[in-house]
Amino acid sequence: MLILYGSAKIHLKHPTPDMKRNLVCLLQLSRDLYNASIMEISDSYKRFHALPSYDELTENLKSRKEYQAIGRKYSAVIIEALSNCKKYFRITQYRTDKSKQLLDKKNLNKIKPPCKSKIIFPVLLKNPEIENGFLLLPATNQTPVLKIRLPSAYAHHQIMRIHLHTSCNFRNWELIIEYPLQVIENPNLNVHKVLGIDLGVSNFCTCVTNAGDSFIVDGRRLKSIIQGYCKYEKKFHSHGKGTVRQASLQRKTAYRIRDYLNKSVKYIINYCINQHVHKIVVGWGIHFQTFELGHQNNQIFSYFPYAVFVKALKTKCHQNGILFLKTDESFTSQASAIDLDQIPAYVTPTEQRFSGHRRYRGLYITKDKIKINADINGAFNILRKCNAITDPDMIRLSSRGLAQPQRIHILSSETAPSFPNK
Template sequence: MNELHHALKMSPDYQALPAKVSQLVLKQVEKTFKSYQKAKEQYKKSPDKFTGEPKLPRYKDKEKGRNVLTYNYQAISKKALKQGLIKLSGTNLEFKTNLKEVLEVRIIPKLGAYCLEIVYEQPSSSSQEGERYAFIDLGLNNLAAVTSNIPEFQPTLVCGKALKSCNQKYNKTLAKLKSELPSLQKTSKRIQGLTLKRNCKVDYYLHTASKYIIDKLLAHQINLLVIGHNQGWKQNLNIGDRNNQSFINIPHSRFIEQLTYKANLVGIEVKTTNESYTSKCSFLDLESIQKQKSYLGKRIKRGLFRSSSGYFYGADIKYLGKIIYT
């Protein structure tokens, strides 16, 4: 890192930024290459854990290339912060804020626009006592099915059809715009604007849904949230081309991240669990979660499951029952 710093510190690009910011750019480059080297070593030992061979980080385009720019607390004006403003060193950029302390500010390029991320510390609440658990199963038409081991907790389904509709409209418009591009052109300002608008809509919906869920858990004094999730589930998905596309376009990992940090802020612990075979094993029959020669229960139709004893119940709630059972 020191060698890289001394080799580049006199370059015009390095000097165009405040010294602290330029050093952070070099640290990002160093971190990227170290991550690549580590992934390369792991790939040689266990290639089955990867979807493909790790690739060497590439150069950004000299004119169009954009990268994340990070300003740490040393490159943020303390005087301006006391006046309710975030002012970045070496720029005319100012943003109103009610924060008294800021750890860092990130300027992130996103499809023809820039997003500002402000990082600050917020103390988390102490966790609740007792065995009060909640469980979430993620899906497509139902973005999330939520239940609990608390009797007074009413199972809740969070609709995912709005996201599905948004993605379908986006895919249709995107295909039309791509068909109008010249043969060697891959994107356009209209495509970038369309994608940015779609991403903002999805992110807003996920934030709203995750806040709704966490508020409900907090109202019932839940202290542990368990989320069903399978590593690499989207790469191996086979539910038909149309459903595959809709499911893959919904960023469930982002949703899990939002649920996790919002839960931690209010003192709720979060765990993820593997939910393989939960779609076929019968919860009411206490059937073990593994591949069976023949299964005790049966899915009658979409969203409806029947146990061997003849009881009918929702498929999403059945998945949650199996997660609880494990």
């Protein structure tokens, strides 16, 4: 049975000087153990050409001062995270006869700088204790038991793991908690209904079903948030790093973006449940955010958190019994869905020719001079790539009005989804 975990970020507002001093010390102890574990793994690989297991790594580190200083509860999670790291398995596969280097520097976890540096490894802890609405961080040789008040919505959750980290020169403190999610069964979903999603900028999510229903999640508000952040970040960065206003700007911008993404995911999931959609297909490209689109477009496009959105959507799909699938989005914007152009599965070195073309921004012209929305055309091609829509259905849908889909403004009071109490 698949076990799903949800996460919530809690901002620690105005910690006392003693609390802040103890948290910084705890982060430094965590970083010291991280460095010791990295050195132990590296030495073991150099000597035996094999990676140590979790038990071997724990046994070798028990006698070191870094392990004894932070304690068993913290160290167990850090060592487990490093012993299961897939980057080290890539090293053994990457070795070739031509390469005489034992370790590839690009694939190695880097040693964190010494204690005077501001780069700190986050604190990890499994199954923390909760007492009267307070999260208890166990004591170490240098810090007492720390109490952090939890919001009432999470005070009675079964917390499986916590992740404490800081940023902006110890001005922003965040506690990430992970807790199990309850899987919701939706027996009314139709296995033949599929929703295709094409990701963009001004049109953040262009969604279309294999029945021809379509809507666009507006992305211009999110674009404005990112543009404003880049503008003021440049201004504050010129005056110096780590200012109070810069820390506040980063925190508030992250909250606004997270709120926008969560509401977008919630709206799409509610739409699928109401329309009995059983599967969601998202067009995805590994390097599609690295294209050269010009200075201004690169600034916006590279900041858009598509991976965060797709991950949140995938989790919500699994929670509500909706199938989730990612497919390569190569040539989906160029091929004509109505003309049934053949779409290559991946990027090919040869130049491809298609029936239709883009005449204006956002408007696609087919071979028969039919005008449709360019992103709707891309979403239909995403459905065609995964065989979610047949050619006869595509011909039948070509007679429908596909030029002006409904635009959804997520932050408006009329379309904003309601969130139940946790």
